[in-house]
Amino acid sequence: MxxxxxxxxxxxxxxxxxxxxxxxxxxxxxxxTPQVVLDAMNEYYTGYRANIHRALYDASQRATNAYEEARKDIARFIGADEKEIIFTSGATASSNMLASMLKQYLPLKAGDEIVTTVMEHHSNLLPLRKLAKEKKLVIKHIAITDDFELDMKQAEKYITTKTKIVSVSLASNVLGTVNDIKRLGALAHKRGAVMIADGTEAVGHIPVDVRALDCDFLFFSAHKMCGPTGIGILYGKKELLEKIEPSVVGGGIVTKVTKTEIIYKPAPERFESGTPNIAGAIGLGSAIRYLESIxxxxxxxxxxxxxxxxxxxxxxxxxxxxxxxxxxxxxxxxxxxxxxxxxxxxxxxxxxxxxxxxxxxxxxxxxxxxxxxxxxxxxxxxxxxxxxxxxxxxxxxxxxxxxxxxxxx
Ligand SMILES: Cc1ncc(COP(=O)(O)O)c(C=O)c1O
CATH class of the missing domain: 3.90.1150.10 (Aspartate Aminotransferase, domain 1)
Known part of the structure; x- marks a missing residue:
């Protein structure tokens, strides 16, 4: 090394x-932000600025290619498939979007449980709280030990067949503690719950591999890892994303709309309605290549x-x-x-x-x-x-x- x-x-x-x-x-x-990231974004704005996925002229094709190349960079960086990478405006947007999508997707009933921790950032915690209020779910918060680690014995007790979602930060934004998502995910999966990791303080700071962690979802922001503000990622396992409907809908996400029917594109396109932060995605791709070079x-x-x-x-x-x-x-x-x-x-x-x-x-x-x-x-x-x-x-x-x-x- x-x-x-x-x-x-x-x-x-x-x-x-x-x-x-x-x-x-x-x-x-x-x-x-390193100069290479600023240069990559500037090059887009000054050299080939156009919308993506829409037109056949040169600038639009270059912009589409750069945007999709950035998706590949991100997938490689966290060990995912590019179809599993959704661009959002940041971790908070990812987390809110995910909670809304799970509200529709999971068969949630009153009394079902969410397990999270006392060390969560509000951007992870509050969307869970909103979901719990709407669906009358119970939230359990795993405590911390005197060593500023999660109390894993309590986690084992808290995660039961009633648990539908386990959502925990991969690294705490106050303590820095890196949590054992793999173990929590194994407990969650054993009980049939989905495992969400808030990777906002981890991705770009520690090596992260979603396959090794075996989490179902992971989200993070570019601006904490040498990238620009206003862009983030929601990673989701392909088999889940294909079954989940988008919570934010609009242009660019359907193959067909009639007066009675909507057919969504496959993931990840179905989750990226509207014109995205193209320069931001290109900047994030560049930040990742920069971090990888080190x-x-x-x-x-x-x-x-x-x-x-x-x-x-x-x-x-x-x-x-x-x-x-x-x-x-x-x-x-x-x-x-x-x-x-x-x-x-x-x-x-x-x-x-x-x-x-x-x-x-x-x-x-x-x-x-x-x-x-x-x-x-x-x-x-x-x-x-x-x-x-x-x-x-x-x-x-x-x-x-x-x-x-x-x-x-
Ligand atoms: C652990 C964690 N999760 C989520 C967020 C929210 O990130 P953003 O403000 O980029 O949406 C932060 C930001 O401080 C964070 O530290």
């Missing part, structure tokens, strides 16, 4: 040219090393609680923390003055805040362009914040 050189990688990202002092530790919120194993090894180092350095500070998955290789690159007597927003404000960009708040995971006993935390997240120097800057800035607070309060 090639070792990655973050200083060299930084040169691929124009933001660091303009702001060499920036210590960007917020890739879990949105990553930075290597996902090398990226994960690099962020794992940084995560472990950050956990160690933070733990050495006084009055701090570090909330982050500790298992070797089991963290997607995220370290959250709280410091005695300081609100996370104050910490992030002082850090921002030192050019250290982190995120503070509930991170759209309020059930987790409740479970941890900390409604708000400060979160540092690491990616391929971060280095040990960034961790040193983080620690220096936190020490400064602690000094300001002990002096003034």
């Amino acid at each position: 090639k070792k990655l050189n973050p200083q060299k990688i930084k040169k691929d990202f124009p933001i660091f040219d303009g702001q060499p002092e920036l210590v960007y530790l917020d890739s879990a919120s949105s990553s930075q 290597g996902m194993k090398a990226i994960h090894a690099h962020t794992s090393k940084l995560t472990a180092l950050a956990q160690k350095k933070l733990n050495a500070l006084p009055g701090i609680a570090v909330l982050s998955g500790k298992r070797a290789g089991g963290n997607s690159g995220i370290v959250s923390f709280v410091i005695d007597g300081m609100h996370p927003h104050d910490i992030s404000h002082i850090l921002a003055e030192e050019n250290v960009a982190v995120r503070a708040g509930h991170h759209c995971a309020m059930l987790l805040g409740e479970a941890l006993g900390y409604p708000a935390t400060t979160r540092a997240s690491f990616y391929l362009y971060n280095s040990e120097k960034d961790i040193a800057a983080l620690i220096t800035a936190i020490k400064k914040a602690q000094k300001i607070f002990t002096k003034n309060f």
